[in-house]
Amino acid sequence: MDGKPGLRERKKQRTHAAISDAAITLFLEHGFNQVSVAQVAEAAEVSKRTLFAYFPAKEDLVVHRLADHETEAARVVRARPPGAAPLTALRDHFLTGLRERDPITGLNDAPQVRRLTRMILDTPSLVARMERFKTGAERALAQALQETADTPELTARLAAVQIVAVQWALAGDNAERLAYGESADARYAGAVADAEHAFALLANGLRQLAPGE
Amino acid sequence: MDGKPGLRERKKQRTHAAISDAAITLFLEHGFNQVSVAQVAEAAEVSKRTLFAYFPAKEDLVVHRLADHETEAARVVRARPPGAAPLTALRDHFLTGLRERDPITGLNDAPQVRRLTRMILDTPSLVARMERFKTGAERALAQALQETADTPELTARLAAVQIVAVQWALAGDNAERLAYGESADARYAGAVADAEHAFALLANGLRQLAPGE
DNA sequence: AGTAAATGTATACCAGGTGCAGAAATACTC
DNA sequence: GAGTATTTCTGCACCTGGTATACATTTACT
Numbered sequence: 001m002d003g004k005p006g007l008r009e010r011k012k013q014r015t016h017a018a019i020s021d022a023a024i025t026l027f028l029e030h031g032f033n034q035v036s037v038a039q040v041a042e043a044a045e046v047s048k049r050t051l052f053a054y055f056p057a058k059e060d061l062v063v064h065r066l067a068d069h070e071t072e073a074a075r076v077v078r079a080r081p082p083g084a085a086p087l088t089a090l091r092d093h094f095l096t097g098l099r100e101r102d103p104i105t106g107l108n109d110a111p112q113v114r115r116l117t118r119m120i121l122d123t124p125s126l127v128a129r130m131e132r133f134k135t136g137a138e139r140a141l142a143q144a145l146q147e148t149a150d151t152p153e154l155t156a157r158l159a160a161v162q163i164v165a166v167q168w169a170l171a172g173d174n175a176e177r178l179a180y181g182e183s184a185d186a187r188y189a190g191a192v193a194d195a196e197h198a199f200a201l202l203a204n205g206l207r208q209l210a211p212g213e
Numbered sequence: 214m215d216g217k218p219g220l221r222e223r224k225k226q227r228t229h230a231a232i233s234d235a236a237i238t239l240f241l242e243h244g245f246n247q248v249s250v251a252q253v254a255e256a257a258e259v260s261k262r263t264l265f266a267y268f269p270a271k272e273d274l275v276v277h278r279l280a281d282h283e284t285e286a287a288r289v290v291r292a293r294p295p296g297a298a299p300l301t302a303l304r305d306h307f308l309t310g311l312r313e314r315d316p317i318t319g320l321n322d323a324p325q326v327r328r329l330t331r332m333i334l335d336t337p338s339l340v341a342r343m344e345r346f347k348t349g350a351e352r353a354l355a356q357a358l359q360e361t362a363d364t365p366e367l368t369a370r371l372a373a374v375q376i377v378a379v380q381w382a383l384a385g386d387n388a389e390r391l392a393y394g395e396s397a398d399a400r401y402a403g404a405v406a407d408a409e410h411a412f413a414l415l416a417n418g419l420r421q422l423a424p425g426e
Numbered sequence: 427a428g429t430a431a432a433t434g435t436a437t438a439c440c441a442g443g444t445g446c447a448g449a450a451a452t453a454c455t456c
Numbered sequence: 457g458a459g460t461a462t463t464t465c466t467g468c469a470c471c472t473g474g475t476a477t478a479c480a481t482t483t484a485c486t
Contacts, residue, residue: 006452008451008452008463011451011464036440036441036442046465046466047465048442048467049444049466049468050465052442052443052444053464053465057443058441058443084424085422085423085424086422087423088424128341128344131341131344131348132337132341135344149422154386154411155410155414155421157386158410158411161378161381162379162419163419164378165377166374166375169370169371169374197367197371198367198371201368201372201418202418203423203424204418204423205414205416205419206300206372206375206376206415207416208368208372209298209299209300209362209364209372209416210300210415211297211298211300211301219484221482224433224483225433228434249471249472249473259434259435260434260436261436261473261474262434262436262475265473265475266433269474270473271472271474
């Protein structure tokens with residue numbers, strides 16, 4: 001495609017990676033709040049000003065890796081095979097993620113991943129930053145539902161917030177268990193069962209909590 | 214009940230109110246990010262250190278008024294008449310809120326409320342702070358569902374995140390419309406219809422997006 | 427009236443983040 | 457390959473939110 005990234009571009013990517021790597025390493029070793037951005041900049045051999053040119057805020061040094069997932073649900077809905085229902089596509093995608101131990105499902109127990117997850121869950125400002133991804137994911141998914149499933153705007157938005165909320169709840173549940181010791185393999189069966197239950201709930205509604213029995 | 218608030222207690226309340234009032238006034242006039250906490254402290258005739266003794270962070274100067282709503286859904290579920298379904302109680306409560314133009318439903322167009330709402334929606338750090346209320350509301354509601362509706366833990370948590378997400382989506386939708394000009398009375402009928410649609414969706418599920426027709 | 431506990435203040439300080447002016451590196455042109 | 461224009465990086469000063477410390481003031485209790 002682009003046979004020439006160009007020197008400037010390559011250097012930028014290297015600097016970006018250098019800063020990110022230095023940050024993650026230091027944060028994992030000493031804790032997010034115990035390391036200042038100045039220290040990160042120094043470790044990456046870059047000025048503080050340059051660091052902020054690459055990452056808008058300290059939190060982004062950690063969460064920028066998850067930025068791709070912001071539009072993941074929307075992409076899954078758009079890319080589903082013709083005739084397939086959006087919810088089915090999303091469920092299958094989530095189950096695939098579990099099977100492959102995709103970190104986004106919370107079911108990856110590689111030591112680094114687990115430590116990173118735990119750090120995020122234990123750091124309020126990082127959790128807050130993650131919430132913004134959630135909001136973005138809701139918007140993108142709502143749009144995708146509206147455009148590809150012929151869903152009215154309000155319904156699309158409501159469905160999107162429900163779906164995203166449920167997916168995060170599932171992932172958060174898995175992540176929390178692993179972060180505090182359970183192994184991914186031990187959790188797998190339960191995670192699958194929970195996910196299937198959750199998507200069934202999404203599809204069929206909260207009958208248990210509604211009137212007409 | 215407590216015939217004696219005590220002088221110390223009364224002074225605290227007055228200081229608390231003085232700081233909050235000064236903050237809201239200044240923020241509405243000049244914008245949240247344009248006013249420093251030092252200015253708020255000065256206007257309230259209090260030291261900066263004291264201000265932070267009353268409010269843990271700048272954002273709380275604005276959102277502390279909404280703290281009560283964090284457990285509102287949980288309280289509604291717990292206080293529902295015997296035999297009533299949780300979802301029904303929540304829906305009725307929300308519809309009552311709309312009728313009474315409760316600001317939490319986004320349907321109050323008193324100028325101050327509208328300006329405050331708009332300020333919050335336009336200020337990322339305030340939105341982030343609101344998200345934390347959402348998380349708290351989810352937890353409290355999940356607990357209430359588990360304890361009073363005999364709902365299994367996972368189901369309770371999933372139901373809670375769905376319900377809270379939907380309520381916030383409805384309120385956010387109303388608030389956004391009002392913040393940008395629509396009147397509460399003009400919006401009322403639509404808001405009611407939307408709420409009923411949303412709660413029906415919660416109860417019956419996202420059939421439109423699921424497979425088995 | 428006098429003392430202990432709580433609250434408030436002043437000051438200095440730290441960390442995240444930005445504006446600015448200039449130095450250094452890269453890309454473009456002849 | 458030299459020279460110039462454009463990015464990018466840097467160092468520095470600065471602002472703001474938030475905290476630690478040490479001291480003064482006020483309230484409550486006897």
